[in-house]
Amino acid sequence: xxxxxxxxxxxxxxxxxxxxxxxxxxxxxxxxxxxxxxxxxxxxxxxxxxxxxxxxxxxxxxxxxxxxxxxxxxxxxxxxxxxxxxxxxxxxxxxxxxxxxxxxxxxxxxxxxxxxxxxxxxxxxxxxxxxxxxxxxxxxxxxxxxxxxxxxxxxxxxxxxxxxxxxxxxxxxxxxxxxxxxxxxxxxxxxxxxxxx
Amino acid sequence: xxxxxxxxxxxxxxxxxxxxxxxxxxxxxxxxxxxxxxxxxxxxxxxxxxxxxxxxxxxxxxxxxxxxxxxxxxxxxxxxxxxxxxxxxxxxxxxxxxxxxxxxxxxxxxxxxxxxxxxxxxxxxxxxxxxxxxxxxxxxxxxxxxxxxxxxxxxxxxxxxxxxxxxxxxxxxxxxxxxxxxxxxxxxxxxxxxxxxxxxxxxxxxxxxxxxxxxxxxxxxxxxxxxxxxxxxxxxxxxxxxxxxxxxxxxxxxxxxxxxxxxxxxxxxxxxxxxxxxxxxxxxxxxxxxxxxxxxxxxxxxxxxxxxxxxxxxxxxxxxxxxxxxxxxxxxxxxx
Numbered sequence: 001x002x003x004x005x006x007x008x009x010x011x012x013x014x015x016x017x018x019x020x021x022x023x024x025x026x027x028x029x030x031x032x033x034x035x036x037x038x039x040x041x042x043x044x045x046x047x048x049x050x051x052x053x054x055x056x057x058x059x060x061x062x063x064x065x066x067x068x069x070x071x072x073x074x075x076x077x078x079x080x081x082x083x084x085x086x087x088x089x090x091x092x093x094x095x096x097x098x099x100x101x102x103x104x105x106x107x108x109x110x111x112x113x114x115x116x117x118x119x120x121x122x123x124x125x126x127x128x129x130x131x132x133x134x135x136x137x138x139x140x141x142x143x144x145x146x147x148x149x150x151x152x153x154x155x156x157x158x159x160x161x162x163x164x165x166x167x168x169x170x171x172x173x174x175x176x177x178x179x180x181x182x183x184x185x186x187x188x189x190x191x192x193x194x195x196x197x
Numbered sequence: 198x199x200x201x202x203x204x205x206x207x208x209x210x211x212x213x214x215x216x217x218x219x220x221x222x223x224x225x226x227x228x229x230x231x232x233x234x235x236x237x238x239x240x241x242x243x244x245x246x247x248x249x250x251x252x253x254x255x256x257x258x259x260x261x262x263x264x265x266x267x268x269x270x271x272x273x274x275x276x277x278x279x280x281x282x283x284x285x286x287x288x289x290x291x292x293x294x295x296x297x298x299x300x301x302x303x304x305x306x307x308x309x310x311x312x313x314x315x316x317x318x319x320x321x322x323x324x325x326x327x328x329x330x331x332x333x334x335x336x337x338x339x340x341x342x343x344x345x346x347x348x349x350x351x352x353x354x355x356x357x358x359x360x361x362x363x364x365x366x367x368x369x370x371x372x373x374x375x376x377x378x379x380x381x382x383x384x385x386x387x388x389x390x391x392x393x394x395x396x397x398x399x400x401x402x403x404x405x406x407x408x409x410x411x412x413x414x415x416x417x418x419x420x421x422x423x424x425x426x427x428x429x430x431x432x433x434x435x436x437x438x439x440x441x442x443x444x445x446x447x448x449x450x451x452x453x454x455x456x457x458x459x460x461x462x463x464x465x466x467x468x469x470x471x472x473x474x475x476x477x478x479x480x481x482x483x484x485x486x487x488x489x490x491x492x493x494x495x496x497x498x499x500x501x502x503x504x505x506x507x508x509x510x511x512x513x514x515x516x517x518x519x520x521x522x523x524x525x526x527x528x529x530x531x532x533x
Binding site: 125 | 215217218219221222224225227228304306391412
């Protein structure tokens with residue numbers, strides 16, 4: 001992770017200052033699309049959820065902007081009876097503020113939305129159970145609940161409209177688990193690329 | 198406006214859907230076997246003991262070749278009926294209710310050790326039994342699980358080693374009913390089938406019968422005959438299982454028929470062999486001595502240890518023999 005950030009910083013430092021001054025005099029791009037690798041505390045299970053996010057940003061004027069996010073992450077765990085796979089889908093809307101200094105842009109944003117979890121419960125030896133025609137080897141469930149996030153991030157302009165971004169912050173989910181509600185506060189981190197246009 | 202905001206907030210905070218699970222999720226049974234036994238018809242040696250029901254998977258019958266080849270009178274009491282069911286793996290036990298009903302939750306598929314076949318075709322047969330739980334532990338205790346634990350006191354009435362020095366085997370639970378006891382009786386088998394079905398298999402054969410369905414099922418099979426022409430009836434595993442009572446003799450024989458690899462062992466009659474005083478020698482021939490254990494020591498089930506002057510580790514009739522003491526039998530050799 002540190003080596004990757006160092007390489008990105010080196011690329012950014014090599015960017016020509018003259019084009020940066022010229023870009024500043026042009027109209028600032030109003031849109032941004034980004035994709036990022038995403039790791040976070042799972043909404044229900046222990047361990048780590050890994051996935052990807054895709055954001056769309058529209059600058060509202062000045063330092064403020066609005067964003068929309070779609071994300072997917074997967075986590076797994078098992079006990080003596082079951083293997084539990086959770087596929088989490090999140091959709092959020094929010095806003096933020098940013099400040100630029102040279103090729104670096106610092107941003108802080110908050111959003112709310114929904115988190116959907118598609119669960120696959122598999123017994124151990126599920127394939128043997130299924131092959132034998134015994135029902136109940138695999139069971140699926142789905143639930144949707146509210147989702148919120150706060151993020152603090154850094155974007156480094158690379159070339160043209162492409163920049164590298166890194167962000168982290170807390171997430172809050174509320175999930176229906178075994179008849180009760182689980183409110184979970186966890187951390188998340190994203191590392192990706194963005195394109196301004 | 199306030200009520201709209203409150204409604205919106207409630208919607209945002211609410212969750213919907215069936216809900217998911219975390220690691221505290223308990224196991225769910227693959228199938229539940231429901232049964233009934235007519236308590237009044239049981240032959241009970243211990244009427245005060247609670248009754249338990251259990252599913253026991255049958256193993257491959259292991260019978261010493263001496264039992265199959267020899268006909269010495271004393272062998273009948275220590276040799277199992279090769280047409281009987283050999284109880285092997287106890288899958289699940291549960292208490293019997295006062296009205297004779299019970300439920301057995303099966304959480305696992307049968308182990309490979311009781312599934313007979315090849316990589317793509319396997320079948321397992323089980324018996325639903327009812328027993329008097331003499332030690333009250335809620336589990337079925339069969340002699341195979343207790344063999345070798347002589348002198349540790351056991352449960353209901355086994356006594357201890359005491360000061361006499363003669364070990365007494367722990368008392369197993371007392372079988373009183375069973376659905377699958379012998380090929381020489383009508384059978385209701387719990388069946389688990391994976392893949393195909395080998396009609397020609399000699400694993401508890403049912404000649405002329407169509408294959409039982411895949412997965413778990415109940416299979417009613419008539420008395421075995423080599424010329425049998427079917428007559429088997431398959432039913433879903435969810436059907437109620439009626440467990441017929443056993444006579445005390447049949448119950449004891451079933452309890453003692455457990456597949457033991459030691460059934461095949463043959464021992465060298467070395468000079469330093471020290472047999473316990475309660476072993477009874479039975480000379481089958483000059484070459485073959487069967488030491489009988491029928492007094493309840495070491496195990497409640499009668500068994501024998503074969504010694505051969507000339508033989509192999511698992512076959513007293515082998516040629517060439519792995520050992521030969523015929524020219525110089527040990528001093529304790531009882532057979533003229």
